[in-house]
Amino acid sequence: MKVFILVVASLVGVYASGDVLEYTDSNFEDLIKQHEVALVKFYAPWCGHCKRMAPEYDRAATKLLRNDPPIALVKVDCTTEKSVCDKFGVKGFPTLKIFRNGAAAQDYDGPREADGIVKYMRGQSGPSSREIKTVADFEKFTGGDDNVVLGFFESESKLKDSFLKVADTERDRFSFGHSSNPDVLKKAGYSDDIVVYTPKKLHNKFDTNEFKYDGNYDTDKIKNFLVHETVGLAGIRTQGNLFQFEQKPLVVVYYNVDYVKDPKGSNYWRNRVLKVAQDYKRKVQFAVSNKEEFSQEIEQNGLGERKDSDKPIVAILTNEGKFPLDDEFSIDNLKSFVELVLSGKAEAYMKSEPVPEQTEDVKVAVGKNFKDLILDSGKDVLIEFYAPWCGHCKSLAPKYDELASKLKNEDVIIAKMDATANDVPPLFEVRGFPTLFWLPKNSKSNPVPYNGGREVKDFINFIAKHSTDGLKGFNRDGKKVKKTEL
Known part of the structure; x- marks a missing residue:
């Protein structure tokens, strides 16, 4: 006892x-x-x-x-x-x-x-690719709740070598297994092949249940296949697999996706998305996501007022911006909305402060005036994306004001944008503050990250050298132009 x-x-x-x-x-x-x-x-x-x-x-x-x-x-x-x-x-x-x-x-x-x-x-447990030795192992490995990647090899080959290399580098993202057992190969119907199996709960009449790799032994091509070609017509997008949904246009349908508590309801709405998605193969990527898991993204995509809807809500993400569907979800409404966005006639949602009066030398960009002030200005632009609470931004502010004052008569716009109160256009990748970009007036679609010094003379040297038509008050090397006396 x-x-x-x-x-x-x-x-x-x-x-x-x-x-x-x-x-x-x-x-x-x-x-x-x-x-x-x-x-x-x-x-x-x-x-x-x-x-x-x-x-x-x-x-x-x-x-x-x-x-x-x-x-x-x-x-x-x-x-x-x-x-x-x-x-x-x-x-x-x-x-x-x-x-x-x-x-x-x-x-x-x-x-x-x-x-x-x-x-x-x-990915941290055991070998990067598990050896499947029996048919029972094969059925257990492919019968789980997640996608799995299986390599079938009758003998040693370059494809097997590449498969195992990919497994070593991608084990944190995918579950890998491989087999050379004749019974397993016969059961699967593959040899010298790489196949991704989807779990039974996700099977549907619109998608294949197995995705077979058709390329050679190039490891980059195998990785590209796994990332971009194995989620199906409307994949289950989670915070853990966002890397598989980076291609645009991307249609995201948000609802109470839960294949554990409500597989029937999850499939009910997903099948309606799939019905539309089948008409846009390789043109548009579709995904379904859980509303609760992506509540912050829903707000960012302009759907905050509709997040409590009993029906799915939709946002389309493109290189031009974010487009929320205002109408109630239905197959017809979804298809019409996709066509509208693809036609370029839809208006993108953008979080924005009110458009300000431009009373200072540093011009203030917000979501609503960004296109007119920055992209369509017909001038070279240096723009700073900042956060009001950022200490480095506060230190830069007086220098940035001085720079704008010195260049106020030049064919250059010195601008700033509060990236916490306004949506940053998709052209710009802002991960910290302050982040600055240079936009030549004839090449606004290719902004150049500014990584130079943060003193006024550093900015002037850069702008003088890179300005499209040169500056009136400074030479290309940043030195002041000397006035000649009459």
Whole structure:
């Protein structure tokens, strides 16, 4: 009886809600050794980021528990378990680390949502490509809930070598397996082929259930196939696979996509999207996404007022902008809207401040005046994308004002745009602040990132050298033009 009591006591605090394991100072060192691979989340209950991540972590734990081999997801509360958190240098929350056989192997730098965590951690476990030795293995591997990539090879070949190289580099994104077993090849009906299998829950009458690679052994072509040609006519777009939906035009249909709790409802709406998508093969990419998972994107795409609709809501993303569908979702309305956007007659949605009066030398661009002020100005433009709270932007402001004053009589516009209050046009990639671009007046479709110095003379030197027609007050080398006396 005493032994039984000790065993039960040792398990107290091990199991958290769901399938996440919760370890403490007293048991962490002993229990973490039991896992070949484990992901540990060091957190604080009051942390907002931790609270937002918690349900995603729980969902990922359930999926990874069924992995072969299982992968453990663990959490440690650093407000009570201070010793273990100090040992691993936890200074912020959440901190995630990957452990191998009890030792901290590396920091986790992958996605923070369920599907992304699952894919990333599956890539950390075992070989990059699992060998499928029997028909039973094959059926189990292809019978799961996610797409899987299988290589079938009768013998050694260049395609097999390339397949395994791709598996090594893409294991965080896809699940790979390979087989040379004659029974498996016969069952599958392939030899010296690479095939992507979709899970049964996603099968439909519009798509193939298997995507076969038809290229050679070029690894880049194999990667391109996996990324761009294996999601079907209307793929399930999640935060974990956004890299597969970067081609534009992209039609995103948002609704309560949930193939665990409501597969029938998820398929009901997706089939209607597929019916439209079949008419636009290789012209337009379609996707369906969960409304809750993409709530922030829905707001950014101008659909905030419609997010509580019982029917799907739609946005089309193009290189020209974002186009929200105002009408109620239906097959006919979706098709008509796609045609309208493709014709160039639709008006893009753009978050914008009111158009200001231009009273200063630095011109103020907002969403609504960007085309007229910047793109159609007929002048060279230097534009700064900034954030009001950015310290570097505040330091640059007086220098930028001085630059604009010095060049106010030149054929150049010095402009700025608050990138937090206005949508940045798709032409520009802004990942930090301040970000500056140079736009020659005859080549506005190819903005040039400005990476030079931030002093006034640095800007003048750059503009003088790159201005389309030269400056009146400065030579090409940035020196002031000397006035000749009469």
